[in-house]
Amino acid sequence: MEPSNxxxxxxxxxxxxxxxxxTFPDADPSLIQLQICTNPKFGDYQCTSVMAIAKxxxxxxxxxxxxxxxxxxxxDIAEELQLAGPGFINIRLKQSAVxxxxxxxARSGSHFVARTSTPxxxxxxxxxxxxxKPMHVGxxxxxxxxxxxxxxxxxxxxxxxxDNHIGDWGTQFGKLLIGWKxxxxxxxxxxxxxxxxxxxxxxxNADCEENEAVLESARQELVKLQKGDQExxxxxxxxxxxxxxxxxxxxxxLDIRFDHTLGESxxxxxxxxxxxxxxxxxxxxxxxxxxxxxxxxxxxxxDHPALILKSDGGANYTTTDLATLDYRLETWKPDEIVYVTxxxxxxxxxxxxxxxxxxxxxxxVKLRHTWFGSILGPDGKPFKTRSGDTVKLxxxxxxxxxxxxxxxxxxxPDLDQDAAKEIARILGIGAIKYADLLPNRQTDYVFxxxxxxxxxxxxxxxxxxxxxxxxxxxxxxxxxETTFLDSLGEDAAFELKLDSDxxxxxxxxxxxxxxxxxxxxxxxxxxxxxxYLYELAxxxxxxxxxxxxxxxxxxxxxxxxxxxxxxxxxLAKGLSLLGIETPEMM
Ligand code: ARG
Numbered sequence: 242m243e244p245s246n247x248x249x250x251x252x253x254x255x256x257x258x259x260x261x262x263x264t265f266p267d268a269d270p271s272l273i274q275l276q277i278c279t280n281p282k283f284g285d286y287q288c289t290s291v292m293a294i295a296k297x298x299x300x301x302x303x304x305x306x307x308x309x310x311x312x313x314x315x316x317d318i319a320e321e322l323q324l325a326g327p328g329f330i331n332i333r334l335k336q337s338a339v340x341x342x343x344x345x346x347a348r349s350g351s352h353f354v355a356r357t358s359t360p361x362x363x364x365x366x367x368x369x370x371x372x373x374k375p376m377h378v379g380x381x382x383x384x385x386x387x388x389x390x391x392x393x394x395x396x397x398x399x400x401x402x403x404d405n406h407i408g409d410w411g412t413q414f415g416k417l418l419i420g421w422k423x424x425x426x427x428x429x430x431x432x433x434x435x436x437x438x439x440x441x442x443x444x445x446n447a448d449c450e451e452n453e454a455v456l457e458s459a460r461q462e463l464v465k466l467q468k469g470d471q472e473x474x475x476x477x478x479x480x481x482x483x484x485x486x487x488x489x490x491x492x493x494x495l496d497i498r499f500d501h502t503l504g505e506s507x508x509x510x511x512x513x514x515x516x517x518x519x520x521x522x523x524x525x526x527x528x529x530x531x532x533x534x535x536x537x538x539x540x541x542x543x544d545h546p547a548l549i550l551k552s553d554g555g556a557n558y559t560t561t562d563l564a565t566l567d568y569r570l571e572t573w574k575p576d577e578i579v580y581v582t583x584x585x586x587x588x589x590x591x592x593x594x595x596x597x598x599x600x601x602x603x604x605x606v607k608l609r610h611t612w613f614g615s616i617l618g619p620d621g622k623p624f625k626t627r628s629g630d631t632v633k634l635x636x637x638x639x640x641x642x643x644x645x646x647x648x649x650x651x652x653x654p655d656l657d658q659d660a661a662k663e664i665a666r667i668l669g670i671g672a673i674k675y676a677d678l679l680p681n682r683q684t685d686y687v688f689x690x691x692x693x694x695x696x697x698x699x700x701x702x703x704x705x706x707x708x709x710x711x712x713x714x715x716x717x718x719x720x721x722e723t724t725f726l727d728s729l730g731e732d733a734a735f736e737l738k739l740d741s742d743x744x745x746x747x748x749x750x751x752x753x754x755x756x757x758x759x760x761x762x763x764x765x766x767x768x769x770x771x772x773y774l775y776e777l778a779x780x781x782x783x784x785x786x787x788x789x790x791x792x793x794x795x796x797x798x799x800x801x802x803x804x805x806x807x808x809x810x811x812l813a814k815g816l817s818l819l820g821i822e823t824p825e826m827m
Pocket of ligand 1: 366368369370371406407408562565580581582
């Protein structure tokens with residue numbers, strides 16, 4: 242990867258930072274940012290940070306920006322800097338700088354991205370399904386979103402620890418134990434373990450509603466388990482194994498790995514200490530036999546005290562999360578911990594973060610709850626199967642691959658069976674992931690098979706197809722892309738020159754890539770990356786329609802082939818950061 246002083250927006254950003262901090266030594270460095278100019282009329286990049294700094298100092302923003310400009314010398318890489326509006330600084334890259342950035346990226350394979358000079362340690366808690374329940378469509382968003390964030394952070398050189406906080410301990414096991422002991426169908430268990438566990442759970446749940454005695458015996462089984470009864474522990478362990486095996490199948494299909502899978506049960510023997518400590522520090526108080534944390538001074542939580550010990554002596558989800566936090570802090574010393582869950586857990590995390598702030602006021606870790614909305618069916622209601630059941634993830638992935646296979650066969654009937662299946666796998670899984678990452682994460686989205694598998698519009702197949710089309714240009718030119726790129730390093734006489742507007746727009750868009758990745762990480766919004774890639778494909782299409790590649794000659798042809806290759810590389814890298822593969826051909 243490139244050093245940051247050769248990636249243009251990074252170079253500008255660091256010069257800007259230096260000029261701003263020299264002018265205003267007490268300015269908050271985190272306020273200093275470089276944005277992509279949304280209207281190219283004004284330039285390629287824009288910095289509005291001086292306005293925020295001026296506001297803090299209660300001084301005139303235009304004058305502040307003027308002072309910064311006096312210290313900022315970007316003459317090697319930018320046209321004359323413009324002071325605009327109430328105090329923006331607009332920056333337009335010089336043509337010569339764009340050209341040498343392209344050549345450098347082509348020679349180095351850097352994708353216009355530099356490793357961060359300030360790596361952080363980030364713990365990402367995502368996916369986290371519950372044992373003995375099949376993973377369903379609700380878990381897909383956490384899984385895909387968390388994985389995408391981990392991939393981008395790693396690519397930029399941060400230290401990432403992924404932890405699957407599975408729900409392997411909880412009240413559901415009381416009911417499951419009764420079901421297992423009295424109604425287990427072994428052959429059904431062998432055929433579809435989680436299906437059978439789900440059946441048992443539902444049966445006992447229904448029985449409990451009708452019959453108080455069943456509920457009571459479920460409670461007793463749970464207490465026995467918690468006290469370490471051997472028989473119950475053995476059954477519990479078997480349920481763990483069966484569930485984990487099924488989770489693994491899904492994770493393999495989605496190409497997702499975890500560094501750790503420390504489920505809730507891992508923290509069991511720390512829970513009482515947490516409760517004790519919180520009580521001794523007067524953070525938790527006794528209320529009707531339970532231990533509770535009240536938040537009278539926090540407006541949003543005033544009416545929502547958090548229970549950390551029930552009156553029967555049992556700890557709960559919040560207690561476990563507190564112990565988990567403590568463990569992560571001690572073990573990994575992270576700069577941030579990210580929790581990726583459904584929006585319905587917002588209150589839980591607000592409480593958790595607030596309690597933690599009181600419990601460990603000296604801790605500097607940044608806690609982030611990255612939440613998302615639901616997936617809806619075509620009727621606008623939560624996505625269900627035709628019979629009204631929750632959609633199981635494995636079934637969803639099967640259907641995606643089947644539908645993609647049909648499309649691949651129609652398009653390319655001569656392809657042999659295995660090749661067609663492999664392409665369909667890549668397309669099907671990619672389409673599901675992309676459809677999930679494209680909408681703003683906090684809005685609900687409607688799941689639509691036809692739309693997400695379509696070869697046109699803002700979809701994964703469209704972007705994958707753009708990549709394969711570029712590959713075929715190299716095939717038609719009788720060139721091996723890698724050899725071609727290598728040869729650029731040897732050809733000192735070659736001059737890369739962008740003549741047309743189409744080439745220029747495409748080139749400048751490519752150079753934006755690193756800023757887009759930063760903006761994704763800022764608020765955990767992969768949709769920015771999706772839209773960037775879609776726009777990139779659009780710029781590429783205009784370029785390709787207006788600037789003949791194979792029919793041109795000499796340096797013009799080489800320049801255009803470089804643009805083709807760089808576009809393909811950024812598209813493929815962008816997709817891979819979303820967790821999506823690109824087939825060689827389609
Ligand atoms: N198992 C939980 C669920 O399915 C999600 C856990 C999220 N992580 C956490 N540390 N609370 O809802």
